[in-house]
Amino acid sequence: MSTDHLSTTLAALADPTRRAILARLALGESSVSELAEPFQMSQPAVSKHLKVLERAGLISRGRQAQWRPCRLEAGPLREVDDWLDHYRQFWSHSLDRLEAYLDGLNTPPAKPRRRRSAKPKT
Template sequence: MSVDRLSTTLSALADPTRRAILARLAQGETTVTELAGPFEMSLPAISKHLKVLERAGLITRGRAAQWRPCRLQAGPLRDVAGWLEHYRRFWEQSFDRLDDYLLDLQKGEPGSSGN
């Protein structure tokens, strides 16, 4: 079974270490060593996280001599935001209906309080 791009992206985002790495890369490109700094894990462990992010298309890794800069690629995040937008509208509409219902209760409109 083939895994779709959205599932791959969401899976990569499921880990707090990977989300922290993306947050750091949102500030600009950096090296693996610099990315590993705040974490209490080995460079190979950080590299595994980077491979997951790279497979999901969330980062790219370049090569400039011995320096391997990592860069954020926001395209997959845009896809997630688009998918979530549908559910944001759903919740906003639900809250609007709840707000209307509560206003009706406060006004004491017939049939709204179940009396």
Template sequence: MAIESLDRAFAALGDPTRRAILARLALGEASVSELAKPFGFSQPTISRHLKVLEQAGLIEGGRDAQRRPRRLQPEAMRELTDWLEHFRATWDRRFDNLDRHLATMTQKET
């Protein structure tokens, strides 16, 4: 994932409303009005949030007759997860090293 795409994705994820929208879309596609309902937002307000998520590549719009459902874009979510996994693996190794070091120090004290 390109740096610009990562920046847009993380900026989009920085807002709790957009994270809640993604959580809802993880359950299945939904229309703008369905997505707006739990927040009590106007359609223009929720549409602005959806536009940010679409520009970040995290969701996509569709067309089903009169309905325009939104759905998650799984590939973008996978790319974010893959990027984060590198850091998780690095920190896991560092914490394991720290655990070993602290265990050694404790053994020396006793």
């Protein structure tokens, strides 16, 4: 069964460890051992997370002599942002309507105007 790219990206982002790895990579390239430091898990466990991120296109791995840096590839995040924009607009409009409703509750009703009686013409 083929999974669409957005679903793959969202599945990769579902794990807090992977989100933390992406946040770290947003600061610059890092090796697997550097990425593993803040977590209480083995390097192979971190490598499994990196494979998920790599399959989703969220990171790429390079090779510079003995160092194999990982770097953030933010392109797939644009697709997530575009998808979320529809819902961002929905909530913005909903909150605007709520604000208008609440403003209406806080505004005292207007007093009816008294009509002046017409004076008879003489």
